Amino acid sequence: MEIPYTISTRPDTGLWNAKVGIWLFLASEVMLFGGLFSAYVFLRLDAQPGEWPHGLLNVPIGTMNTAVLILSSVTVVLAWAALKMRRYDAYWWYMLATILCGVIFLFVKLYFEWPQKFSHYGVYLKPEAREKYEQYLGNHRREEKGLEPRIEITGHLENHEALTDSNVKEYEIAMDPVNADPDNPAMDRPHFIPLPATDKVAKIEKEDVERISSFGPWHSAYFASYFTITGLHGAHVLGGVLVFLYMWLPVSKKVYQRNPEHLANRVEVSGLFWHFVDLVWIFVFPLFYLL
């Protein structure tokens, strides 16, 4: 028993089955990421002044990762074109390039981007205590300029024992430049090259602190959205890489030899998925890294 139209097209629709299937799947993925993006919009609109952070992600690394993903989109469509032209060797190399790009993307994210968030800390000050730390916040000037107040002192936590030991009465933070030099107009907008934490240490008394948190998902609605969306996106990248691996391994050569158009169709279908993943990242990147 053979299912019709797995490779040839049905005359009235002009489509073969998997193509219909993958576009339907992509429609559902649009709704999935749409739901996540609508949550982002809702939470950002709802945020109190100063609560939605900016400039906490590494833009050069994010830009590079974006370029890697775009490159992989190019290589996958070239892989498919090579198959349509019956050049299996070219296909093999392009597919390998695509897989490597995907792996690099994940590696950069999991090795460079995410881990460094967990050693970067932010201390939220109680509203009544903010005046006391004005030297680190610069809110007088910000209010004059109509900018949102700063409610957090961020940087490297020098005394980790303060997190658990109730005898330690204050946090020592080696501050980020934005808190070390808050009235500098250059600190009003994020920097392209991320500036490292300074040596200037602020001692913040625990009774002035609303809460202290590393830059994990628990830090704020911003980081919650960031980790969830990039995590889910990363899972999709991983899924795509695994599918491509299967289509690159020797088993694919057998499919190619039996019916080359069958492999071309499979690659096209997976390629469509991959392009969608790239498309999502095209929106994720500016929304989280740049805005």
Place this chain on the structure above:
Amino acid sequence: MNNPPDIAQDPAEHEEYAHGVQQHVSRYLMVGGLLLFFTLLTVALSYVDFGGFLSWLFHIHISPEGGRKLNIAVAIAVAAFKASLVALIFMHLAAEKRLIYRVLIFTGFFVLGLFWLTYLAWYDPITR
């Protein structure tokens, strides 16, 4: 604009067919380059203070908050342009069949409805 031609069964036609696909390859490379360029442009534009610039240009006052909204609009516009390049050319949507368009148009309508109506509910509470 059309997609690479469908499979040719006859091996003798294959050379011509392969040449047809080759023409599309150069298009893919060009679009890839465009995407990389626009990525860099997005990053650069995000550091431009549109609020300040337009305030100076038209002698009006745009608050920092309004300026930020302008940056958001610009970034999303560029992202939408890049996304359409990927969709239309890499995903062959420019010459896809009617059925696929219909599915995507309805999907687009519903996802925009989700965005708009959720926003409307946030924007319009019973008290202020």
Place this chain on the structure above:
Amino acid sequence: MDASTSLETHGEHHHEAGHDHGHQELGFWRKYIFSTDHKVIGIQYGVCGLIFLFFGFSLMMMMRWQLAYPGQAMPVIGKWLPYIFGANTMPDGKMTPEFYNSLGAMHGTIMIFLGVVPVAFAAFGNFVVPLQIGAPDMTFPKVNAASFWAFGVGGAIMLTSFFVPGGAAKGGWTSYTPLSDISDKGPGFHPFLNGQTLWLLGFIFLITSSLLGAINFITTIIQLRAKGLTWMRLPFFVWAQFVTAFLLLLAFPPLEAAIVMQLMDRTAATSFFLPAGMIVNGAPLHISGGGSPLLWQHLFWFLGHPEVYVLILPAFGIVAEILANNSRKPLWGYKSLVFSVLVIGFLSFIVWAHHMWLTGMGSTVSAFFQTTTLLISIPSVIILSAFFISLWGGSIRFTVPMLWATAFLPMFGIGGLTGIPLAFNSADLYLHDTYYIIAHFHYIVAPGTIFGLFAGVYYWFPKATGRTMSEFWGKVHFWPSLICMNVIFLPMFLQGMLGMHRRWYDGGQGWTLSGEHIWGLTGFQWNTPISWAAWVMGLAQIPFIINFFWSIKHGKKVNDNPWEATTLEWTAPSPPPHGNFVTTPVAYRGPYEYSLPGREKDFTMQNEPVEPSERSKRMAEPALAH
């Protein structure tokens, strides 16, 4: 190469050779357990779904004891339940409030997502749709199998949640935040293996299953229709399943996103749905805040509303087939039915906030949703009216399927009409979260959809097995069910109008107004006859269960088309072999050619060629499906 031609030669080859050319005989596991055949998968979904339906029903029967006799020990089984569900759920046979809440939440979840959707959409859709469109199977058989097993895993996780410390989820089937974010946590609960987290995890598998199934259905209906089977010649059942699949495809993902977010809230300390300043058990929560409980509601109901149409549309489809078949005349208003079901599908995406009238939305957004909600009632009324009119002038025979199908009509009518006041935020201010709501939606799903499902089981049983179920025991199943359904749910409208809330653990005993009399009993006292009707109804299902399994082997043997129906599934052998049809079907006419003038028989099947004598009245050639 024309695919249908190749199928024909292939089929002839089958016939001649007398064995499956190109397939080796599959082992037991590949044939019956991990099958990729749509019929086997359909039956798997059907049997599992019916078992879950009965399990969810049993949960409700337990709740009804607490509602009628609050605080009293459950007789007989009260001693045994703690052994199954845990000692702290029913100390001394008396239900705890937490256990009551678990039963409520899981009754809803199981009935909807493990019972009705798998049976109505997955079981009937899988079994019948490829046969009705003349296809050999679904377009993606392996994906189909994956879809069933994802459902199995999801169901297993949901069931497991009863047996972890703390028991199953308690936050309602709607799992509203912030309660669901913080429930089932703390001492006595496992950080991951607790009821609410398992509920969320199980749901992810169920959503995955539905998405895969939806993709399969839509692609199959578009791509594998037989030659001559144009869109407007499709049986209405196929149209209903087609729209249902789209609803599942596009509405489930935002809920999946929300579930991921709630999982993050519960396991990664995020605050997607938790606002700042929350105090739990006297101590402030150590969270970032900045989240919104309303966000959950929007994303949940974005699915939740299309979901209720997922629950009803397949039943519309089943009832349509059976009404036409048992009145021996075509459905009235086929085009209106198709148009209406498409409009329902479309509108169902933009009405969701009518579940949120009490969340403080302003007049603009409320006006929008009230308007769309009222608009969506129009196509529903058109469909029901078309069904009623279809009976007019018909030669009605009350077979068992027809009993269920005709009962469906007024039952769904009551359910639908009682929804109209709820479309107005003003009326709903009073009725929200009362028993009125429970009565409204149960009338639609219980004597509505489930009657439709029973109708479908009795109707297509002969196609799946080659035998009919006992007509006598079918009637014994039907009449008590119909009467009990009404005794259960009709008084609930009145209880609701008194103001009795829907999730009270004591059945409203402590509520002053529940002491008011309606029709001779107080609001609270009505719980007693309602509960008894529920238990009698449970008993009335036993003949069905026995009839179902007994008839598989011992039912009366019948030919391929015992109901003398017109649609393509009845041209296949009963049960259909792998590949379904001996020769590939071609459709020459519409789906309901009953009582065609000038014909010998009172029905003409879809694959009967058009005779020269008919030719003047219709197109000569079967058009290739457009």
